[in-house]
Amino acid sequence: MREYLLTLCVTAAVTYLLTGPVRKFAIAAGAMPEIRARDVHREPTPRLGGIAMFGGLCAGLLVASRLTNTGDVFTLSDEPRALLAGAGLIWLLGVLDDKWGVDALVKLGGQMIAAGVMVWQGLTILWLPIPGVGNVAVTPMQGTLLTVALVVVTINAVNFVDGLDGLASGMVCIAAAAFFVYAYRMWYGHGIEGAAPATLFAAVLMGMCLGFLPHNMHPARIFMGDSGSMLIGLVLAAGAVSITGQIDPDRITESEGSVRSGVYSMVPVYMPVLLPLTVIAVPIADLVLAVVRRTWRGQSPFAADRGHLHHRLLEIGHSHSRAVLIMYFWSALIAFGAVAFSVRSSSLVIVLAIVLLSAVGLVILLMPRFTPRVPRWAQRLVPPRYRVRASRASGERGDDADGSAEAGAGGRPGGATALGEYDRPAREGRPRADSRS
Secondary structure (H helix, E strand, O other): OHHHHHHHHHHHHHHHHHHHHHHHHHHHHOOOOOOOOOOOOOOOOOOOOHHHHHHHHHHHHHHHHHOHHHHHHHHHOOHHHHHHHHHHHHHHHHHHHHHOOOOHHHHHHHHHHHHHHHHHOOOOOOEEEEOOOEEEEOOHHHHHHHHHHHHHHHHHHHHHHOOOOOHHHHHHHHHHHHHHHHHHHHHHHHOOHHHHHHHHHHHHHHHHHHHHHHHHOOOOOOOOHHHHHHHHHHHHHHHHHHHHHHOOHHHHHHHHOOHHHHHHHHHHHHHHHHOOOHHHHHHHHHHHHHHHHHHHOOOOOOOOOOOOHHHHHHHOOOOHHHHHHHHHHHHHHHHHHHHHHHHOOOOHHHHHHHHHHHHHHHHHHHHHHHOOOOOHHHHHHOOHHHHHHHHHHOOOOOOOOOOOOOOOHHHOHHHOOOOHHHHOHHHHOOOOOOOOO
16 A cells, blocks of 8 residues: 555655746647637646656656566566557647647547557457356457447546546546555455456556645636547546456456455446546536437537536536536545445445435535525525525516625625626636636
């Protein structure tokens, strides 16, 4: 565990220290596009944050290769080299897109090539445990197709969710933490050395995200861009493929005592292949909804719009920071809930805890919908935001009880809410907000 923590800290430190110089380089290189109609930020912000994250990835793998226990991963397996090769290709593609822009189909082809390179170097799916059936070996062609599909879907899911400051890096960090817990338990709990590469990948991924987050939290000083979002999506997918393709299911069966128990024990970590990727179910759901929504309208699945989950949180009244925290909450609940269920699948306490937390999250999610209607005689007793809304609902001018019309929702003139800044482009002289993805 100490070696993983050291690797995580080195990765985070290198990423954090590189992000400042990378920001200056991005500004000097002109990787700072003008505000578009679909952007949420107000001022031009440099991209290319993926350069710092790739530097952290290389530093983390270099340090891990020099340590005693994690160093064995590099001598016994080619998976770290496969990851580095695929990450280098996808990172280079992202840098080109951040600076000059790359066609969506070209990016899709590049993602498939990066996944194919990892497969060529041995990072591929070899077998699948099917509940009620047992362990099913896949052919090389089937394994290649499954691996490429998993990598491409995960990359685009992370890329699609990168629409608010700190959202993608935070959600991937949460998913990586849950995945690290599962892979580490698989290695040390069941004594399966094949889970070591996935554990290392998860630790490095956490370091990349944690090192970049301080620069990317709202208001962000730099964006990771496609060079960062596609990179962390590939690393997360590589961990899932590693633990799926290299762990011998018979070892799990021996540890659990029966084939049925072994198969069901492996289900949570194999869900990335079946769904895919339970640990980032929220980005996956956002991706599926976006594709369905755009196809239904006759648009390209890669066309940008204002229908992502985080945009809907803003539209119902949440602030930028609260919307990000709500997405964090649901990601953590699903990811760690799957891990907890894999440990104690028959525990009623875990099920009740997940249901209770889901109810709490739902209440917080819908809280702006439940704005109280305050009578005029009681307006002096509530914050100004409720006075304005109550007056507006009753058809009044919007003045509060003391005659002041300057304290609107959230303390903004004219009753503007946190989202109101983005919903009134003509009034504020800014373009309408939308996703960066």
